[in-house]
Amino acid sequence: MVKNLLNIPPRLEIARTKTPLHKLERLSHQLGVEIYLKRDDLTGSELSGNKVRKLEFLLADAKAKGADTVITCGGAQSNHCRATALAAARCGLKSVLLLRTADPAHPPEVEGNILLDKMAGAEIVWITPEEYANRFDRFEQENSRLQQLGRTPYIIPEGGSNHIGSWGYVLAMDEITTDMKNLKIDENQDTTVLSATGSGGTTAGLLLGKKMLDVGVNVVGVNVCDNEEYFVNEIYRICEKFCLTYQVDISVAKDDICIVDGYVGDGYALSRKEELQAIYDLAKLEGIVLDPVYTGKAYYAMISEISRNKQAFGKRVIFVHTGGLFGLFPVADQLTPLF
Structure with a gap:
Protein backbone atom coordinates (compact mmCIF):
# COMPACT_ATOMS: atom_id res chain seq x y z
CA MET A 1 0.00 0.00 0.00
CA VAL A 2 0.96 3.66 -0.35
CA LYS A 3 3.47 4.55 2.34
CA ASN A 4 2.93 7.25 4.98
CA LEU A 5 -0.71 7.78 4.00
CA LEU A 6 -3.60 7.07 6.33
CA ASN A 7 -6.67 8.35 4.50
CA ILE A 8 -7.06 5.94 1.60
CA PRO A 9 -10.84 5.72 1.14
CA PRO A 10 -12.80 2.44 1.30
CA ARG A 11 -12.71 0.16 -1.73
CA LEU A 12 -14.46 -2.97 -2.92
CA GLU A 13 -11.82 -5.54 -3.87
CA ILE A 14 -13.25 -6.77 -7.17
CA ALA A 15 -10.16 -6.40 -9.41
CA ARG A 16 -7.58 -9.17 -9.79
CA THR A 17 -4.53 -7.30 -8.59
CA LYS A 18 -1.54 -7.19 -8.37
CA THR A 19 -1.15 -7.55 -12.14
CA PRO A 20 2.12 -8.80 -13.69
CA LEU A 21 4.85 -6.64 -15.18
CA HIS A 22 7.07 -8.35 -17.73
CA LYS A 23 9.51 -7.47 -20.46
CA LEU A 24 8.62 -7.80 -24.13
CA GLU A 25 11.95 -9.22 -25.24
CA ARG A 26 11.45 -9.36 -29.00
CA LEU A 27 9.83 -5.93 -29.20
CA SER A 28 12.62 -4.48 -27.05
CA HIS A 29 15.21 -5.92 -29.42
CA GLN A 30 13.30 -4.61 -32.44
CA LEU A 31 12.96 -1.05 -31.07
CA GLY A 32 16.33 -0.83 -29.30
CA VAL A 33 14.59 0.29 -26.11
CA GLU A 34 13.51 -1.79 -23.09
CA ILE A 35 9.73 -2.26 -23.25
CA TYR A 36 7.86 -3.66 -20.27
CA LEU A 37 4.13 -4.38 -20.14
CA LYS A 38 1.97 -3.77 -17.06
CA ARG A 39 -0.80 -6.30 -17.56
CA ASP A 40 -3.89 -4.45 -16.42
CA ASP A 41 -5.76 -6.34 -19.10
CA LEU A 42 -5.61 -9.16 -16.53
CA THR A 43 -7.63 -7.41 -13.79
CA GLY A 44 -10.43 -9.87 -14.57
CA SER A 45 -11.92 -11.59 -17.60
CA GLU A 46 -15.24 -9.78 -18.02
CA LEU A 47 -13.96 -6.82 -15.95
CA SER A 48 -10.68 -6.66 -17.88
CA GLY A 49 -8.87 -3.35 -17.96
CA ASN A 50 -8.06 -0.20 -16.06
CA SER A 161 -12.26 9.70 -13.96
CA ASN A 162 -12.50 11.87 -10.88
CA HIS A 163 -10.64 12.33 -7.61
CA ILE A 164 -12.20 9.18 -6.13
CA GLY A 165 -11.54 6.89 -9.09
CA SER A 166 -7.95 8.12 -9.41
CA TRP A 167 -7.08 6.23 -6.25
CA GLY A 168 -7.07 3.09 -8.38
CA TYR A 169 -3.98 4.27 -10.24
CA VAL A 170 -2.30 5.76 -7.20
CA LEU A 171 -2.22 2.19 -5.89
CA ALA A 172 -1.25 0.89 -9.35
CA MET A 173 1.84 3.11 -9.25
CA ASP A 174 2.67 1.58 -5.88
CA GLU A 175 2.43 -1.84 -7.57
CA ILE A 176 4.66 -0.68 -10.40
CA THR A 177 7.37 0.50 -7.98
CA THR A 178 7.28 -2.89 -6.24
CA ASP A 179 7.42 -4.64 -9.64
CA MET A 180 10.47 -2.58 -10.59
CA LYS A 181 12.26 -3.51 -7.37
CA ASN A 182 11.45 -7.19 -7.86
CA LEU A 183 12.79 -7.04 -11.42
CA LYS A 184 15.82 -5.03 -10.26
CA ILE A 185 14.88 -2.08 -12.48
CA ASP A 186 16.49 1.18 -11.40
CA GLU A 187 13.65 3.73 -11.35
CA ASN A 188 16.11 6.57 -11.79
CA GLN A 189 17.47 5.30 -15.12
CA ASP A 190 15.18 7.13 -17.54
CA THR A 191 11.98 5.11 -17.17
CA THR A 192 8.63 6.28 -18.57
CA VAL A 193 5.26 4.88 -17.53
CA LEU A 194 3.05 5.34 -20.58
CA SER A 195 -0.70 4.81 -20.97
CA ALA A 196 -3.62 5.73 -23.19
CA THR A 197 -5.60 8.77 -22.04
CA GLY A 198 -9.29 8.85 -22.84
CA SER A 199 -10.80 10.62 -19.84
CA GLY A 200 -7.76 11.50 -17.73
CA GLY A 201 -8.26 9.47 -14.56
CA THR A 202 -5.61 6.81 -15.18
CA THR A 203 -2.92 9.35 -16.05
CA ALA A 204 -3.96 11.53 -13.10
CA GLY A 205 -3.70 8.58 -10.71
CA LEU A 206 -0.29 7.55 -12.02
CA LEU A 207 0.99 11.11 -11.70
CA LEU A 208 -0.41 11.46 -8.19
CA GLY A 209 1.13 8.11 -7.24
CA LYS A 210 4.51 9.18 -8.60
CA LYS A 211 4.36 12.34 -6.49
CA MET A 212 3.09 10.65 -3.34
CA LEU A 213 5.65 7.87 -3.52
CA ASP A 214 8.44 10.14 -4.77
CA VAL A 215 9.17 7.75 -7.63
CA GLY A 216 11.77 8.79 -10.19
CA VAL A 217 9.82 7.82 -13.31
CA ASN A 218 8.19 9.93 -16.01
CA VAL A 219 4.43 9.65 -16.49
CA VAL A 220 3.18 10.13 -20.06
CA GLY A 221 -0.32 9.88 -21.51
CA VAL A 222 -1.27 9.49 -25.17
CA ASN A 223 -4.60 11.15 -25.84
CA VAL A 224 -6.98 9.04 -27.94
CA CYS A 225 -9.53 11.85 -28.28
CA ASP A 226 -9.65 15.64 -27.82
CA ASN A 227 -6.18 17.25 -27.58
CA GLU A 228 -3.25 17.99 -25.31
CA GLU A 229 -4.69 21.22 -23.91
CA TYR A 230 -7.96 19.53 -22.96
CA PHE A 231 -6.24 16.71 -21.08
CA VAL A 232 -3.70 18.92 -19.32
CA ASN A 233 -6.62 20.92 -17.93
CA GLU A 234 -8.70 17.84 -17.10
CA ILE A 235 -5.87 15.95 -15.38
CA TYR A 236 -4.89 19.08 -13.47
CA ARG A 237 -8.51 19.50 -12.30
CA ILE A 238 -8.66 15.89 -11.07
CA CYS A 239 -5.30 16.19 -9.26
CA GLU A 240 -6.28 19.49 -7.65
CA LYS A 241 -9.58 18.05 -6.34
CA PHE A 242 -7.75 14.94 -5.12
CA CYS A 243 -5.20 16.95 -3.14
CA LEU A 244 -7.87 19.19 -1.61
CA THR A 245 -10.21 16.32 -0.72
CA TYR A 246 -7.63 14.00 0.81
CA GLN A 247 -5.29 16.66 2.24
CA VAL A 248 -2.30 15.18 0.42
CA ASP A 249 0.91 17.12 0.94
CA ILE A 250 2.02 17.25 -2.68
CA SER A 251 1.58 19.73 -5.49
CA VAL A 252 0.82 19.05 -9.14
CA ALA A 253 1.42 21.78 -11.70
CA LYS A 254 0.22 21.81 -15.30
CA ASP A 255 3.88 21.59 -16.36
CA ASP A 256 4.04 18.17 -14.64
CA ILE A 257 1.46 16.76 -17.05
CA CYS A 258 2.92 15.24 -20.23
CA ILE A 259 0.57 14.36 -23.08
CA VAL A 260 1.73 13.03 -26.45
CA ASP A 261 -0.70 14.53 -28.95
CA GLY A 262 -1.13 13.85 -32.65
CA TYR A 263 -2.33 10.22 -32.61
CA VAL A 264 -6.09 10.57 -32.41
CA GLY A 265 -6.05 9.71 -36.10
CA ASP A 266 -9.49 9.55 -37.71
CA GLY A 267 -11.14 10.19 -34.34
CA TYR A 268 -12.17 8.49 -31.12
CA ALA A 269 -12.81 4.76 -31.68
CA LEU A 270 -12.05 5.13 -35.40
CA SER A 271 -9.09 3.07 -36.59
CA ARG A 272 -6.59 3.74 -39.35
CA LYS A 273 -4.93 0.91 -41.23
CA GLU A 274 -1.52 1.66 -39.70
CA GLU A 275 -2.93 1.44 -36.16
CA LEU A 276 -4.55 -1.93 -36.86
CA GLN A 277 -1.36 -3.13 -38.55
CA ALA A 278 0.58 -2.28 -35.38
CA ILE A 279 -1.93 -4.24 -33.27
CA TYR A 280 -1.67 -7.23 -35.61
CA ASP A 281 2.13 -7.10 -35.72
CA LEU A 282 2.42 -7.08 -31.94
CA ALA A 283 0.04 -10.02 -31.61
CA LYS A 284 2.24 -12.01 -34.01
CA LEU A 285 5.48 -10.90 -32.37
CA GLU A 286 4.65 -11.23 -28.67
CA GLY A 287 1.22 -12.87 -28.39
CA ILE A 288 -0.16 -9.66 -26.85
CA VAL A 289 -3.56 -8.41 -28.03
CA LEU A 290 -4.33 -4.70 -27.81
CA ASP A 291 -7.63 -2.94 -28.43
CA PRO A 292 -8.30 -0.47 -31.27
CA VAL A 293 -9.75 2.38 -29.18
CA TYR A 294 -7.15 2.94 -26.44
CA THR A 295 -4.09 0.71 -26.21
CA GLY A 296 -3.76 0.32 -29.98
CA LYS A 297 -3.53 4.07 -30.53
CA ALA A 298 -1.18 4.54 -27.55
CA TYR A 299 1.03 1.68 -28.72
CA TYR A 300 1.15 3.06 -32.26
CA ALA A 301 2.16 6.44 -30.80
CA MET A 302 4.89 4.84 -28.71
CA ILE A 303 6.52 2.90 -31.55
CA SER A 304 6.17 5.85 -33.94
CA GLU A 305 7.88 8.24 -31.53
CA ILE A 306 10.66 5.74 -30.76
CA SER A 307 11.23 5.08 -34.46
CA ARG A 308 11.97 8.79 -34.89
CA ASN A 309 13.97 9.17 -31.68
CA LYS A 310 15.16 6.22 -29.61
CA GLN A 311 15.41 8.49 -26.56
CA ALA A 312 11.85 9.82 -26.91
CA PHE A 313 10.84 8.15 -23.63
CA GLY A 314 14.25 7.37 -22.21
CA LYS A 315 15.98 4.04 -21.77
CA ARG A 316 12.86 2.12 -20.75
CA VAL A 317 9.08 2.24 -21.21
CA ILE A 318 6.51 0.60 -18.97
CA PHE A 319 3.43 0.42 -21.18
CA VAL A 320 0.21 0.06 -19.19
CA HIS A 321 -2.08 -2.38 -20.99
CA THR A 322 -5.50 -1.05 -20.02
CA GLY A 323 -7.49 -3.90 -21.59
CA GLY A 324 -10.36 -3.58 -24.06
CA LEU A 325 -10.11 -6.90 -25.90
CA PHE A 326 -13.87 -6.95 -26.58
CA GLY A 327 -13.53 -3.80 -28.69
CA LEU A 328 -11.62 -5.78 -31.35
CA PHE A 329 -14.59 -7.83 -32.51
CA PRO A 330 -16.57 -4.94 -34.03
CA VAL A 331 -13.56 -4.07 -36.25
CA ALA A 332 -12.96 -7.62 -37.47
CA ASP A 333 -13.84 -6.61 -41.03
CA GLN A 334 -11.08 -3.98 -40.96
CA LEU A 335 -8.52 -6.40 -39.52
CA THR A 336 -9.07 -9.40 -41.77
CA PRO A 337 -7.55 -7.84 -44.93
CA LEU A 338 -4.27 -7.56 -43.00
CA PHE A 339 -3.98 -11.32 -42.45
Whole structure:
Protein backbone atom coordinates (compact mmCIF):
# COMPACT_ATOMS: atom_id res chain seq x y z
CA MET A 1 0.00 0.00 0.00
CA VAL A 2 0.96 3.66 -0.35
CA LYS A 3 3.47 4.55 2.34
CA ASN A 4 2.93 7.25 4.98
CA LEU A 5 -0.71 7.78 4.00
CA LEU A 6 -3.60 7.07 6.33
CA ASN A 7 -6.67 8.35 4.50
CA ILE A 8 -7.06 5.94 1.60
CA PRO A 9 -10.84 5.72 1.14
CA PRO A 10 -12.80 2.44 1.30
CA ARG A 11 -12.71 0.16 -1.73
CA LEU A 12 -14.46 -2.97 -2.92
CA GLU A 13 -11.82 -5.54 -3.87
CA ILE A 14 -13.25 -6.77 -7.17
CA ALA A 15 -10.16 -6.40 -9.41
CA ARG A 16 -7.58 -9.17 -9.79
CA THR A 17 -4.53 -7.30 -8.59
CA LYS A 18 -1.54 -7.19 -8.37
CA THR A 19 -1.15 -7.55 -12.14
CA PRO A 20 2.12 -8.80 -13.69
CA LEU A 21 4.85 -6.64 -15.18
CA HIS A 22 7.07 -8.35 -17.73
CA LYS A 23 9.51 -7.47 -20.46
CA LEU A 24 8.62 -7.80 -24.13
CA GLU A 25 11.95 -9.22 -25.24
CA ARG A 26 11.45 -9.36 -29.00
CA LEU A 27 9.83 -5.93 -29.20
CA SER A 28 12.62 -4.48 -27.05
CA HIS A 29 15.21 -5.92 -29.42
CA GLN A 30 13.30 -4.61 -32.44
CA LEU A 31 12.96 -1.05 -31.07
CA GLY A 32 16.33 -0.83 -29.30
CA VAL A 33 14.59 0.29 -26.11
CA GLU A 34 13.51 -1.79 -23.09
CA ILE A 35 9.73 -2.26 -23.25
CA TYR A 36 7.86 -3.66 -20.27
CA LEU A 37 4.13 -4.38 -20.14
CA LYS A 38 1.97 -3.77 -17.06
CA ARG A 39 -0.80 -6.30 -17.56
CA ASP A 40 -3.89 -4.45 -16.42
CA ASP A 41 -5.76 -6.34 -19.10
CA LEU A 42 -5.61 -9.16 -16.53
CA THR A 43 -7.63 -7.41 -13.79
CA GLY A 44 -10.43 -9.87 -14.57
CA SER A 45 -11.92 -11.59 -17.60
CA GLU A 46 -15.24 -9.78 -18.02
CA LEU A 47 -13.96 -6.82 -15.95
CA SER A 48 -10.68 -6.66 -17.88
CA GLY A 49 -8.87 -3.35 -17.96
CA ASN A 50 -8.06 -0.20 -16.06
CA LYS A 51 -11.66 0.82 -15.32
CA VAL A 52 -12.17 -1.75 -12.58
CA ARG A 53 -9.34 -0.27 -10.49
CA LYS A 54 -11.27 3.02 -10.40
CA LEU A 55 -14.61 1.29 -9.88
CA GLU A 56 -13.36 -0.36 -6.70
CA PHE A 57 -13.37 3.07 -5.07
CA LEU A 58 -16.36 4.56 -6.89
CA LEU A 59 -18.68 1.65 -6.15
CA ALA A 60 -17.58 1.61 -2.52
CA ASP A 61 -18.58 5.28 -2.34
CA ALA A 62 -21.90 4.52 -4.07
CA LYS A 63 -22.67 1.74 -1.59
CA ALA A 64 -21.68 3.94 1.36
CA LYS A 65 -24.17 6.59 0.14
CA GLY A 66 -27.00 4.06 -0.11
CA ALA A 67 -27.21 3.97 -3.91
CA ASP A 68 -29.12 1.21 -5.66
CA THR A 69 -28.34 2.33 -9.23
CA VAL A 70 -25.28 3.78 -10.94
CA ILE A 71 -25.43 6.04 -13.99
CA THR A 72 -22.46 6.48 -16.32
CA CYS A 73 -21.66 7.24 -19.96
CA GLY A 74 -19.37 6.40 -22.85
CA GLY A 75 -19.11 5.52 -26.52
CA ALA A 76 -21.14 2.69 -27.99
CA GLN A 77 -18.34 0.16 -27.33
CA SER A 78 -17.25 1.73 -24.05
CA ASN A 79 -14.96 -0.47 -21.94
CA HIS A 80 -15.81 1.67 -18.94
CA CYS A 81 -19.56 1.19 -19.34
CA ARG A 82 -19.17 -2.56 -19.77
CA ALA A 83 -16.98 -2.80 -16.67
CA THR A 84 -19.39 -0.57 -14.71
CA ALA A 85 -22.44 -2.65 -15.64
CA LEU A 86 -20.76 -5.94 -14.71
CA ALA A 87 -19.13 -4.61 -11.52
CA ALA A 88 -22.42 -3.03 -10.45
CA ALA A 89 -24.24 -6.33 -10.95
CA ARG A 90 -21.58 -8.06 -8.87
CA CYS A 91 -22.25 -5.54 -6.08
CA GLY A 92 -26.04 -5.89 -6.29
CA LEU A 93 -26.57 -2.54 -8.02
CA LYS A 94 -28.49 -1.70 -11.19
CA SER A 95 -26.90 0.38 -13.97
CA VAL A 96 -28.02 2.96 -16.52
CA LEU A 97 -25.62 3.61 -19.41
CA LEU A 98 -25.76 6.69 -21.61
CA LEU A 99 -24.15 5.46 -24.82
CA ARG A 100 -23.20 7.74 -27.71
CA THR A 101 -24.17 6.87 -31.28
CA ALA A 102 -24.84 8.83 -34.47
CA ASP A 103 -28.47 7.71 -34.76
CA PRO A 104 -30.14 6.60 -31.49
CA ALA A 105 -33.17 5.40 -33.46
CA HIS A 106 -30.89 2.85 -35.15
CA PRO A 107 -28.29 1.84 -32.55
CA PRO A 108 -25.28 -0.37 -33.33
CA GLU A 109 -25.39 -4.14 -33.49
CA VAL A 110 -25.48 -6.04 -30.22
CA GLU A 111 -21.88 -7.24 -30.19
CA GLY A 112 -18.68 -6.77 -28.18
CA ASN A 113 -19.15 -4.58 -25.14
CA ILE A 114 -22.81 -3.83 -25.99
CA LEU A 115 -23.59 -7.55 -25.73
CA LEU A 116 -21.92 -7.67 -22.30
CA ASP A 117 -23.77 -4.52 -21.19
CA LYS A 118 -27.07 -6.22 -21.94
CA MET A 119 -25.99 -9.48 -20.31
CA ALA A 120 -25.27 -7.50 -17.13
CA GLY A 121 -28.84 -6.18 -17.17
CA ALA A 122 -27.87 -2.59 -17.90
CA GLU A 123 -30.50 -0.12 -19.07
CA ILE A 124 -29.03 1.47 -22.20
CA VAL A 125 -30.06 5.00 -23.19
CA TRP A 126 -28.78 5.88 -26.65
CA ILE A 127 -27.87 9.55 -27.13
CA THR A 128 -26.48 11.64 -29.99
CA PRO A 129 -22.96 13.12 -30.02
CA GLU A 130 -24.56 16.54 -29.47
CA GLU A 131 -26.38 15.27 -26.38
CA TYR A 132 -23.18 13.61 -25.21
CA ALA A 133 -21.39 16.96 -25.36
CA ASN A 134 -23.93 18.06 -22.71
CA ARG A 135 -23.73 14.79 -20.80
CA PHE A 136 -23.77 16.48 -17.39
CA ASP A 137 -27.28 17.75 -18.19
CA ARG A 138 -28.27 14.24 -19.27
CA PHE A 139 -26.84 12.84 -16.06
CA GLU A 140 -29.09 15.17 -14.08
CA GLN A 141 -32.12 14.24 -16.19
CA GLU A 142 -31.53 10.54 -15.57
CA ASN A 143 -30.82 11.22 -11.92
CA SER A 144 -34.17 13.02 -11.53
CA ARG A 145 -36.04 10.33 -13.48
CA LEU A 146 -34.69 7.56 -11.27
CA GLN A 147 -35.39 9.51 -8.08
CA GLN A 148 -39.01 9.95 -9.20
CA LEU A 149 -39.18 6.17 -9.52
CA GLY A 150 -38.06 5.86 -5.90
CA ARG A 151 -34.51 4.80 -6.67
CA THR A 152 -31.26 6.14 -5.25
CA PRO A 153 -28.86 6.85 -8.13
CA TYR A 154 -25.14 7.58 -8.04
CA ILE A 155 -23.39 9.27 -10.96
CA ILE A 156 -20.04 7.88 -12.13
CA PRO A 157 -18.29 10.25 -14.57
CA GLU A 158 -16.98 9.29 -17.98
CA GLY A 159 -14.21 6.71 -17.59
CA GLY A 160 -14.63 6.76 -13.80
CA SER A 161 -12.26 9.70 -13.96
CA ASN A 162 -12.50 11.87 -10.88
CA HIS A 163 -10.64 12.33 -7.61
CA ILE A 164 -12.20 9.18 -6.13
CA GLY A 165 -11.54 6.89 -9.09
CA SER A 166 -7.95 8.12 -9.41
CA TRP A 167 -7.08 6.23 -6.25
CA GLY A 168 -7.07 3.09 -8.38
CA TYR A 169 -3.98 4.27 -10.24
CA VAL A 170 -2.30 5.76 -7.20
CA LEU A 171 -2.22 2.19 -5.89
CA ALA A 172 -1.25 0.89 -9.35
CA MET A 173 1.84 3.11 -9.25
CA ASP A 174 2.67 1.58 -5.88
CA GLU A 175 2.43 -1.84 -7.57
CA ILE A 176 4.66 -0.68 -10.40
CA THR A 177 7.37 0.50 -7.98
CA THR A 178 7.28 -2.89 -6.24
CA ASP A 179 7.42 -4.64 -9.64
CA MET A 180 10.47 -2.58 -10.59
CA LYS A 181 12.26 -3.51 -7.37
CA ASN A 182 11.45 -7.19 -7.86
CA LEU A 183 12.79 -7.04 -11.42
CA LYS A 184 15.82 -5.03 -10.26
CA ILE A 185 14.88 -2.08 -12.48
CA ASP A 186 16.49 1.18 -11.40
CA GLU A 187 13.65 3.73 -11.35
CA ASN A 188 16.11 6.57 -11.79
CA GLN A 189 17.47 5.30 -15.12
CA ASP A 190 15.18 7.13 -17.54
CA THR A 191 11.98 5.11 -17.17
CA THR A 192 8.63 6.28 -18.57
CA VAL A 193 5.26 4.88 -17.53
CA LEU A 194 3.05 5.34 -20.58
CA SER A 195 -0.70 4.81 -20.97
CA ALA A 196 -3.62 5.73 -23.19
CA THR A 197 -5.60 8.77 -22.04
CA GLY A 198 -9.29 8.85 -22.84
CA SER A 199 -10.80 10.62 -19.84
CA GLY A 200 -7.76 11.50 -17.73
CA GLY A 201 -8.26 9.47 -14.56
CA THR A 202 -5.61 6.81 -15.18
CA THR A 203 -2.92 9.35 -16.05
CA ALA A 204 -3.96 11.53 -13.10
CA GLY A 205 -3.70 8.58 -10.71
CA LEU A 206 -0.29 7.55 -12.02
CA LEU A 207 0.99 11.11 -11.70
CA LEU A 208 -0.41 11.46 -8.19
CA GLY A 209 1.13 8.11 -7.24
CA LYS A 210 4.51 9.18 -8.60
CA LYS A 211 4.36 12.34 -6.49
CA MET A 212 3.09 10.65 -3.34
CA LEU A 213 5.65 7.87 -3.52
CA ASP A 214 8.44 10.14 -4.77
CA VAL A 215 9.17 7.75 -7.63
CA GLY A 216 11.77 8.79 -10.19
CA VAL A 217 9.82 7.82 -13.31
CA ASN A 218 8.19 9.93 -16.01
CA VAL A 219 4.43 9.65 -16.49
CA VAL A 220 3.18 10.13 -20.06
CA GLY A 221 -0.32 9.88 -21.51
CA VAL A 222 -1.27 9.49 -25.17
CA ASN A 223 -4.60 11.15 -25.84
CA VAL A 224 -6.98 9.04 -27.94
CA CYS A 225 -9.53 11.85 -28.28
CA ASP A 226 -9.65 15.64 -27.82
CA ASN A 227 -6.18 17.25 -27.58
CA GLU A 228 -3.25 17.99 -25.31
CA GLU A 229 -4.69 21.22 -23.91
CA TYR A 230 -7.96 19.53 -22.96
CA PHE A 231 -6.24 16.71 -21.08
CA VAL A 232 -3.70 18.92 -19.32
CA ASN A 233 -6.62 20.92 -17.93
CA GLU A 234 -8.70 17.84 -17.10
CA ILE A 235 -5.87 15.95 -15.38
CA TYR A 236 -4.89 19.08 -13.47
CA ARG A 237 -8.51 19.50 -12.30
CA ILE A 238 -8.66 15.89 -11.07
CA CYS A 239 -5.30 16.19 -9.26
CA GLU A 240 -6.28 19.49 -7.65
CA LYS A 241 -9.58 18.05 -6.34
CA PHE A 242 -7.75 14.94 -5.12
CA CYS A 243 -5.20 16.95 -3.14
CA LEU A 244 -7.87 19.19 -1.61
CA THR A 245 -10.21 16.32 -0.72
CA TYR A 246 -7.63 14.00 0.81
CA GLN A 247 -5.29 16.66 2.24
CA VAL A 248 -2.30 15.18 0.42
CA ASP A 249 0.91 17.12 0.94
CA ILE A 250 2.02 17.25 -2.68
CA SER A 251 1.58 19.73 -5.49
CA VAL A 252 0.82 19.05 -9.14
CA ALA A 253 1.42 21.78 -11.70
CA LYS A 254 0.22 21.81 -15.30
CA ASP A 255 3.88 21.59 -16.36
CA ASP A 256 4.04 18.17 -14.64
CA ILE A 257 1.46 16.76 -17.05
CA CYS A 258 2.92 15.24 -20.23
CA ILE A 259 0.57 14.36 -23.08
CA VAL A 260 1.73 13.03 -26.45
CA ASP A 261 -0.70 14.53 -28.95
CA GLY A 262 -1.13 13.85 -32.65
CA TYR A 263 -2.33 10.22 -32.61
CA VAL A 264 -6.09 10.57 -32.41
CA GLY A 265 -6.05 9.71 -36.10
CA ASP A 266 -9.49 9.55 -37.71
CA GLY A 267 -11.14 10.19 -34.34
CA TYR A 268 -12.17 8.49 -31.12
CA ALA A 269 -12.81 4.76 -31.68
CA LEU A 270 -12.05 5.13 -35.40
CA SER A 271 -9.09 3.07 -36.59
CA ARG A 272 -6.59 3.74 -39.35
CA LYS A 273 -4.93 0.91 -41.23
CA GLU A 274 -1.52 1.66 -39.70
CA GLU A 275 -2.93 1.44 -36.16
CA LEU A 276 -4.55 -1.93 -36.86
CA GLN A 277 -1.36 -3.13 -38.55
CA ALA A 278 0.58 -2.28 -35.38
CA ILE A 279 -1.93 -4.24 -33.27
CA TYR A 280 -1.67 -7.23 -35.61
CA ASP A 281 2.13 -7.10 -35.72
CA LEU A 282 2.42 -7.08 -31.94
CA ALA A 283 0.04 -10.02 -31.61
CA LYS A 284 2.24 -12.01 -34.01
CA LEU A 285 5.48 -10.90 -32.37
CA GLU A 286 4.65 -11.23 -28.67
CA GLY A 287 1.22 -12.87 -28.39
CA ILE A 288 -0.16 -9.66 -26.85
CA VAL A 289 -3.56 -8.41 -28.03
CA LEU A 290 -4.33 -4.70 -27.81
CA ASP A 291 -7.63 -2.94 -28.43
CA PRO A 292 -8.30 -0.47 -31.27
CA VAL A 293 -9.75 2.38 -29.18
CA TYR A 294 -7.15 2.94 -26.44
CA THR A 295 -4.09 0.71 -26.21
CA GLY A 296 -3.76 0.32 -29.98
CA LYS A 297 -3.53 4.07 -30.53
CA ALA A 298 -1.18 4.54 -27.55
CA TYR A 299 1.03 1.68 -28.72
CA TYR A 300 1.15 3.06 -32.26
CA ALA A 301 2.16 6.44 -30.80
CA MET A 302 4.89 4.84 -28.71
CA ILE A 303 6.52 2.90 -31.55
CA SER A 304 6.17 5.85 -33.94
CA GLU A 305 7.88 8.24 -31.53
CA ILE A 306 10.66 5.74 -30.76
CA SER A 307 11.23 5.08 -34.46
CA ARG A 308 11.97 8.79 -34.89
CA ASN A 309 13.97 9.17 -31.68
CA LYS A 310 15.16 6.22 -29.61
CA GLN A 311 15.41 8.49 -26.56
CA ALA A 312 11.85 9.82 -26.91
CA PHE A 313 10.84 8.15 -23.63
CA GLY A 314 14.25 7.37 -22.21
CA LYS A 315 15.98 4.04 -21.77
CA ARG A 316 12.86 2.12 -20.75
CA VAL A 317 9.08 2.24 -21.21
CA ILE A 318 6.51 0.60 -18.97
CA PHE A 319 3.43 0.42 -21.18
CA VAL A 320 0.21 0.06 -19.19
CA HIS A 321 -2.08 -2.38 -20.99
CA THR A 322 -5.50 -1.05 -20.02
CA GLY A 323 -7.49 -3.90 -21.59
CA GLY A 324 -10.36 -3.58 -24.06
CA LEU A 325 -10.11 -6.90 -25.90
CA PHE A 326 -13.87 -6.95 -26.58
CA GLY A 327 -13.53 -3.80 -28.69
CA LEU A 328 -11.62 -5.78 -31.35
CA PHE A 329 -14.59 -7.83 -32.51
CA PRO A 330 -16.57 -4.94 -34.03
CA VAL A 331 -13.56 -4.07 -36.25
CA ALA A 332 -12.96 -7.62 -37.47
CA ASP A 333 -13.84 -6.61 -41.03
CA GLN A 334 -11.08 -3.98 -40.96
CA LEU A 335 -8.52 -6.40 -39.52
CA THR A 336 -9.07 -9.40 -41.77
CA PRO A 337 -7.55 -7.84 -44.93
CA LEU A 338 -4.27 -7.56 -43.00
CA PHE A 339 -3.98 -11.32 -42.45
